[in-house]
Amino acid sequence: MNGRDAAGARPCDDGGAGDLGPPRAGETLDVERLGAWLRANVAGLEGAPSLRQFRGGYANLTYELRFAERAVVVRRPPHGPLPRGAHDMARERAVLAGLSPRYRPAPAPLAYCDDPGVIGAAFLVMERREGVVVRRAFPPELADCAAVERRTAFALMDALADLHAIDPVEVGLGGLGRPDGFAARQVAGWARRWETARDRDVPAFDRVAARLAAGAPAPLGVSVLHNDPKLDNCMFAPGAPDRVRSMFDWDMATLGDPLVDLGVALGYFAADRGAWGGMFSATTVSGDYPSQEELADRYLARAGLPVADVAWATAFGLWKTAVVLQQIYARWLAGATSDARFEGLGPRVPELIEKAEAALG
CATH class of the missing domain: 3.30.200.20 (Phosphorylase Kinase; domain 1)
Incomplete structure (x- = not known):
């Protein structure tokens, strides 16, 4: 496939x-x-x-x-x-x-x-903008473009770097968040959300949390963060896979270290995509996507940032996304939604946590 x-x-x-x-x-x-x-x-x-x-x-x-x-x-x-x-x-x-x-x-x-x-x-x-969104398959308007997997993935990295290059103060968003100590607060905050939403014990979760907290790198800077950058939060114009036309889902945007946003994006392009099982994103299915290293290099070059702790960032992205899926799954368990897709998210959570631990080495 x-x-x-x-x-x-x-x-x-x-x-x-x-x-x-x-x-x-x-x-x-x-x-x-x-x-x-x-x-x-x-x-x-x-x-x-x-x-x-x-x-x-x-x-x-x-x-x-x-x-x-x-x-x-x-x-x-x-x-x-x-x-x-x-x-x-x-x-x-x-x-x-x-x-x-x-x-x-x-x-x-x-x-x-x-x-x-x-x-x-x-x-x-x-x-309302018109265009196409990539999910479990490339829509016909993009599918015939040469190297479409690589081109859309690099387009996401470009859009993310361009976002992070914007001065938050210049666009009136200087008060959007508290960037000091951002990475450490993110680890602590998502660990609390896990405790609120969890329905089972996953021992690896606490191990990963401890390693993320202990190894939080020095920040690359302060940027507006999207907080869930991935292909299916993007829209492309038909036949134009090299530029993101629109990006959606800004309700959790904040100020913080751009490395954290990069890590979330890289987590969706894990080399072994089996944990996703065809859900959530175009990166859930196999294809000739760039490696995480290529994507990180593309982002860092466009953003003009130095070499960064990409392993920490990727592990954080996978671990955080596991918590997000658990929160959605908890809504289904509580009867807050009848959407049958939510039931299938529960088994994915431990797999993502295991991938996060593997990313840390």
Whole structure:
């Protein structure tokens, strides 16, 4: 199997969260009430909208509202208990407001609503961009491009380096986070989230946490971090695999060491992709992707940064992603979602933790 013919994969044409179709059970919206709010708060929207859901994501609920002359994207938190600080639509609006004038992949925010009476939660409205998203297979609009795996992977590294090159103060995001001691706080924070979400003992988790805490490297600098940079959080224009057109899911963006963001991205390109089992990202299927070393070199060269502790960063990325999957799986166990995909995430968690330990050597 390769990245272009994975069984069961479908092409995507969406606003960044996966296959576009009718809302899943329990995740529909009051279209009449939302449409009225949008017409009153976003210029250029007329008539009754049609509603579709981007159904490929695992976290925030993302929808397309298409009016007579224009479409917009609406994002809201998932149902059920939420980790503190996650799924923050106000934060995402602030990040996009700062970045979008300077950083081409950041979609422009259009409106924000903190009244849960409209759709049951706070929500963000953002511009709708057209393009394709890579998931378990390359969609037809990219599949025939030569060396498409390498080109899209390098495009992600370029987009990440360009993001990290932006001065947070210059775009009004100097107060977005606390960069001092960032890496150590990240390890401690994700360890706490694990304790809240875990449903079993995974002894390797604590071993990895201890080694990450003890070996946290000196920071490369202070940057705006996306916090989950991966191919299926990106959109590409058809036939254009060398540049990320849009990047999505900014609700956990913060300020910190760019090495941490790089590590998360590299974790999705693990040399042995068996742990992913065809889920979550295009890097879950085999293909001629660059090695992690090539990707790190590409990033560091474009960012103008020195050689870094890529092994620590990759291990952190895998370990953190294991916690994220565990949180999503815990929502399924608690009955907060009926999305059957979530059930399959639980067995992946120990495998990712083992990969994190292996990355540390």
